[in-house]
Amino acid sequence: MRRIIFFLVPFLLLTGGCKKWLDVNKNIDAPDHIDGYLYLAGILQQYQGIYWDVRAVGPLTQMMGASGDYATYAGHNFIPGSDAAAEAWRIVYWNQGMNLENMINQSIAAEDWTLAGIGYAIKAFSWDLMTKLNVDAPMKQAFVAGLLAHDYDYQKDIYPQIREWAYKAIELLEKPDPHDYGAKISANDFIYGGNKAKWIKFAYAVIVRNLSSLSNKTNFAADYAQELITAAGKSFQSSDDDATLKIAGGSQQAPYAEFNNYWGTARGNLSWTYFQHEYAVQVLTGTVPEYDEATGNKTSLVGNPYYPYKLAAKQIITDTLSNVAGHYDPRMAVKLGTTSNPNFLNLGNADSVKAYKYYGGSFTGTAGPIGTAPSYYGRNNVSQFSGAVNDGIGRWIYRDNAPYILTTCAEIQFCLAEAYWKLGQTSQAFEAFKSGVKSDMDFTGKYIYPGTSGSPTGGDKLTTAVFNSLSALYLQGPFVAGVTDFSLSHIMMQKWVALYPWGAPEAWVDMRKYHYDIAYSGAYPAKGNGWTTAIISQKWDTDPAKVYKGLYLAPAQVQSRKGSYATKNEGAPCYRLRPRYNSEYMWNLKSLGALKPIPGTADNYHTSIPWFAYPGELPN
Known part of the structure; x- marks a missing residue:
């Protein structure tokens, strides 16, 4: 080191010092300037973090069961002193963070309107x-540079700002942009390849999603519904518009494991730690049971181990009459895992596919009410990608090279249907509802990856042709085009199915704004009005006002739901995830503790009802 200094000093003296020759940057850790387009690819790849948070939100929506640490969220609690379930927070403030701010600001300064518009759309989302x-x-x-603590803003103020960013994105994307970007944007945009028209639709989709969460507020019809309807008309019109993030894949040969989808077999995240919840199986297979309203128990039946309980007379998505044309929903054979047909025989035979059996687990274990929930790949085993029997690269969107799903046309159409419903425009709501189911069928079929006949090495257990044939019948059947008792439940439960399981965050929005179908009086539930420290009172499925038929929370005192929440909950279900521990609880505790009505430092902060779920403004 002394020798290096010895030779460096005379060099600096001869050249007038280091300032002129060596200060190419003011930032000693990184370059001061990076061309805006170079930020884009890294910013977009951070959306894999959504799937990380689904580990917590999936169990909260009863889409998933979970073992290990994330079983805590199945019990509507949180993991103290942990960054678990704070990935969205990390995306906004760090992973995208200043990178996204720099991309937007530099692009505006350079009048790169296309790139700036894409940046604002990403920020809004x-x-x-x-x-x-x-x-x-x-x-x-x-x-804001230089701050050591950051004051919180309430959600009622964040919401309109999100829409403002989305409208700014649209304004910039519609602005004439004479710049020739070549492949600078298209090669780094893993969603739309630089297609401005699709990014504009995406920005409108953000507006729709934002407003849709307000649909149960008392002023929705007057203040938000028409804006939603207008935005939906300019947003996605078919599944070709879906916002999906392409990834490289490559399985075990990929240079980095993260080149593969988070849910693929190569990364081992789904494995058998997360599994389909019994409620998901009941909804998708039309086997929601009937509960005795006096005891909360199911009615046992004798003679059929697969249907050991009396089923509810009203099923929303499908029923068990699979041999009657239009009754079978083929999405169950794609979205759910099954141990049926382990050797992948007769994948092109509809009758064979319709005979598959499905099992769901409990909140925290694979053992369910009638059997064992398999892995999402379809075996009662942890994920394996080699050997005589294995899961290969996975299947459907649980696959190494499957894209990440951000939002779809189906979701937007169901938001539109709900808005029309709230305005009392039933016929328009029904048309949007049918469009939503059709779009989800298109979305679902797009990612089918059939296995190899006779080879137990992974893949989907049906062909695309069989799926399309069965979906065409279903769309014309009694659960879609032929619905005679159309209701809000049809809209919201079909939306839940369309979001399964990638869209668990938005499904959780819907469940919270309808307060988990808790039975309460007045404007919103509270301790002593919907729950006590021991139990939650929920609407029965026979109640026309109940949205999610068959949904009961863990302390609802029905069969297999006769538990209670942790004492920190004070009887309440979870309504929010806590912010990231290592930023807020370590460095911003005073600001977090100033929040109302429940401070962020309180043991039950995660039960604090969000502004979007209050019918009016926040209580004092």
């Missing part, structure tokens, strides 16, 4: 995701 999960958050002071 990410903040919408984060505030729906974490609710209140620092916004105005988020990226």
